[in-house]
Amino acid sequence: MYAFELVRPATLDEAMTALGAEEAQALGGGQTLIPTLKQRLAAPAKLVCLSGIAELRGVCIADDGAVCVGGATPHAVVAADAAAHYPALAALAGNIGDPAVRNRGTIGGSLANNDPSACYPAAALGSGATIRTVNRDIAADDFFQGMFTTALEDGEIITEVRFPVPERAAYQKFEQPASRFALVGVFVAKYASGVRVAVTGASEGGVFRWAEAEAALSADFSAGAIAGLSLEADMMIGDLHGSPEYRAHLVKVLTGRAVTAAG
Amino acid sequence: MPKDHGIGASTKRREDLRFLTGRGRYTDDINLPGQAHACFVRSQVAHGRLNGVNTDTAAAMPGVIRIFTAADFEGVGGLPCGWQVTDRHGAPMQEPGHPVLARGKVRHVGDPIALVVAESYDQARDAAEAVVVDIEELEPVLDMKAALAESAPKVHDELTSNLCYDWGFVEENREAVNKAFETAHHVTTLELVNQRLVPNAMEPRVAIGDYNFATDDSTLYTTSQNPHVIRLLMGAFVLGIPEHKLRVVAPDVGGGFGSKIFHYAEEAAVTFAAKQLRRPVKWTCTRSESFVTDAQGRDHVTKIELALDAEGHFQAIRTETYANMGAYLSTFAPSIPTWLHGTLMAGNYRTPLIYVNVKAVFTTTVPVDAYRGAGRPEATFQLERVIDKAAREMGIDPVELRRRNFITEFPYATPVAVEYDTGDYNATMDKLLEIADVAGFEARLAESKARGKLRGLGVNCYIEACGIAPSQLVGQLGARAGLYESATVRVNATGGLVVMTGSHSHGQGHETTFAQVVADMIGIDEKMVEIVHGDTANTPMGMGTYGSRSLAVGGSAMVKATNKIIAKARKIAAHLMEASPEDIELKDGRFTVAGTDKSVAWGDVTLAAYVPHNYPLDEIEPGLEETAFYDPNNFTYPAGAYACEVEVDPETGKVTIERFAAADDFGNVVNPMIVDGQVHGGIGQGIGQALLETTTYDEYGQLLSGSYMDYAMPRASDVPFYVVDHSCQTPCTHNPLGVKGCGEAGAIGSPPAVVNAVVDALQRAGHTHITHIDMPLTPSRVWAVMQG
Secondary structure, three states: OOOOEEEOOOOHHHHHHHHOOOOEEEEOOOOOHHHHHHOOOOOOOEEEEOOOOHHHOOEEEOOOOOEEEEOOOEHHHHHHHOOOOOHHHHHHHOOOOOHHHHHHOEHHHHHHHOOOOOOHHHHHHHOOOEEEEOOOEEEHHHHEOOOOOEOOOOOOOEEEEEEOOOOEEEEEEEEOOOOOOEEEEEEEEEEOOEEEEEEEOOEOOOOEEOHHHHHHHHHOOOHHHHOOOOOOOOOEOOEOOEOHHHHHHHHHHHHHHHHHHHO | OOOOOOOOOOOOOOOHHHHHOOOOOEHHHOOOOOOEEEEEEEOOOOOEEEEEEEOHHHHOOOOEEEEEEHHHHOOOOOOOOOEOOEOOOOOEOOOOOOOOOOOOEEOOOOOEEEEEEEOOHHHHHHHHHHOEEEEEEOOOOOOHHHHOOOOOOOOOOOOOOOEEEEEEEOHHHHHHHHHHHHHOOEEEEEEEEEEEEOOOOOOOOEEEEEEEOOOOEEEEEEOOOOHHHHHHHHHHHHHOOOHHHEEEEOOEOOOOOOOOOOOOHHHHHHHHHHHHHOOOEEEEOOHHHHHHHOOEEEEEEEEEEEEEOOOOOEEEEEEEEEEEEEOOOOOOHHHOOOOOOHHHOOOOEOOOEEEEEEEEEEOOOOOEOOOOOOOHHHHHHHHHHHHHHHHHHHOOOHHHHHHHHEOOOOOEEOOOOOEEOOOOHHHHHHHHHHHOOHHHHHHHHHHHHHOOOEEEEEEEEEEOOEOOOOHHHHHHOOEOOOOOEEEEEEEOOOOOEEEEEOOOOOOOOHHHHHHHHHHHHHOOOHHHEEEEOOEOOOOOOOOOOOOOOHHHHHHHHHHHHHHHHHHHHHHHHHHHOOOOHHHEEEEOOEEEEOOOOOEEEHHHHHHHHHOOOOOOOOOOOOOOEEEEEEOOOOOEOOEEEEEEEEEEOOOOOOEEEEEEEEEEEOEOOOOHHHHHHHHHHHHHHHHHHHHHOOOOEOOOOOEOOOOOOOOOOOOHHHOOOEEEEOOOOOOOOOOOOOEOOOOOHHHHHHHHHHHHHHHHHHHHOOOOOOOOOOOOOOHHHHHHHHOO
């Protein structure tokens, strides 16, 4: 990697100040950024490390029952502390990467990066979560704006992600054989207001909601309800590990399995 | 009752204490005083004319000591190729030059162009980025068949085409084979790809050059499977340093799998630079660099045809293979698709007529050379796949079809130039069917079905030629080196001894198994035997470790040397006991005069050898040290039968391996636990090839699967618990230990078992159009073929 200055703020205010500098870049758990730096594919002058900010870490339950995850909370903490409140979310967090990744990687880092194959975007979009930043609240439906693109402004830090807890939910991930990221991942959540189906790994546009499946499942929450549906392969990712047609097919298979797993 | 010491005991690996506690000493652990660091500037394009290299800016950067380009290597030799193949028409193969640093052209992504030496690695890397390379891009050469077209761009301008050789084997049989196909009752044809693999040893390559100007001695520390071979190749052919002025050290090496046999440009470059700069120069390969510089494996495109009579007896085999050499000829590359491939095409079967045609082709890709199995997996895969296909076409049970054609009488001379000394293929098949519980398959099939899963069973055999190699024979076949092995046994005064072997251990456990053999021969504790390897300064010239040769060839040299020691020790003992040497027996570390209770201990004799006060100095020299060289008079032929059971998820195409059994005949076994481990590792690599690994270049010749984000290595969760057995033992008839070698078997025997099993599962589920799927059998590929 190239040389850079490392700042380790203890508070959010200090972090904001540090990020105001030229070519400053926030560092979450570093599970994407550090490998990128090692390959010399990025050269920020200053890295502002968010992992030492206590107010950004931890899982709590809001008055309305929502599970609130601090932006710098590692996946392993979510897997442990959200398990009693939102098991599908905890299970998803507990299956990201390996233990080393789960103890370093953070929810804020994952959502801000919006890797098209990451798991957390599916949970956030599938839960209709609210992404709270230093400036504002952003609905998940507005947050994800395409592969590696989000509604975040430069230097805008995710402080918390609020997940409304559904009646039932499950996440199904089909792993890419090499990276073990999601070749396709589907998060299904049933709320009183309807069913949400969020798909990661599959689309050139990043995480998306499968509206037809949501409508069918809102009427009948069973795997059979989507039997007659199919997805167009047009916008799906095609690469070494799967054609667009294969990914489109997997979305349907995994949606059905997620519904069954949600019970 | 299992043995607890000596030959046949599962002695725990003594080397594991240092490996598992971080006390191993790998090349990268070596840091020499005053050491400088190297970073290579490499081609980012697959094919291009190298018009210039401007180092002005880079040379002025902080810490930069010197930047070397091809111009600095004028007068230095190119990297040599150790094997010359003669083509069908009697002409030698086309052999292009292989400069240490690219000269005139770059021929693959990763081709080294310049060497930057600086005070630190980061400084070297910064400067390497600042080296300006002027490359005029040329059309890449990627597809082998297209590369042979008249109009194809040439990888090497000085050659007449991209064809390295067109090899026919046995050429004299060609017409007879063709005739047999014309009259055959049934012909089964199969076209397949044996995909290119990246070796991925856990330890990336490292090379440190060192030079002592006061003595004019050069030393190379390197991650090698054969330090003496590197010394000879680099010293004699590249840098012009005689052996007595060049030392090559390969300390602990973290896996090789073939990729660390070869002499690489980086080794010569750092040794050369160290002498120029009079400073040690260290280069450590990054994993990303490994993907574009370590010689890769396999990469065959093959058509195989099998002719059978009405009863399923094999009449003839005909194959045509395109073998990718990559951009240059790596050290042993030409031999892999020929003499390590064509000679195994008979498999375990009586087939009277065989003709193998191999066209080796240059492309603008990383060079291809030996990778665990090296030619033999390619032979086994196509043969065992085509037999399975033939069995299905003819309605004969695949196991029965194999049995019907097994070679049962030994020695057996195949029509492809080798003579199997011994074997019992029915015995390994019987054992396999037992340990794989093939009888219980139907019940497991029903259970899978109940869960909505498809299940299949794949069975196959394999044979390999190991114990490489009889020097005179391989010399006739084009080898430019001898392939004997060496050992020096040095007994110390108090009875402990050191074996200095030309073999090299990079994970195989030689320090344990070799000690078991010598201790057993003398009847002393294994702890009294130390095994030394990996340094040309203290081992006799040997050819190293590859091709499952270490115990069969290196172990045989060690046995010979130990026998010399015992013969001399017996004479000393006879003198001490005033008896005749013929009457002296050695048992459990004591010399006894036969039929008497007179005896002396091993330690008494060794002490007398070095304190020769009461000693027949007029008849025997003092001291107790012997060297032996062993050159085998045939290959060894490990063989066996493997069974794989898979489940296929019909919705996703995902294959999971539910059961895997291996029945191997390795001849005699020194350490059953280590043999189990070798087989486990080999099967793991075979499963990696069968299900996961693929090396994909895009249309520009860029490696798409150039990191672990895209190159899928097998992990613990991808493999089942193996059931392995090596109780079927037909000892090798021509080496003193009766051993055959076990290092590669798993990687050779397992890929066809997996593919046979998946095809079986799909056939049973009614996908009768599926007769073959090319590896790797990824979920997307299996799903796609199921869609028709």
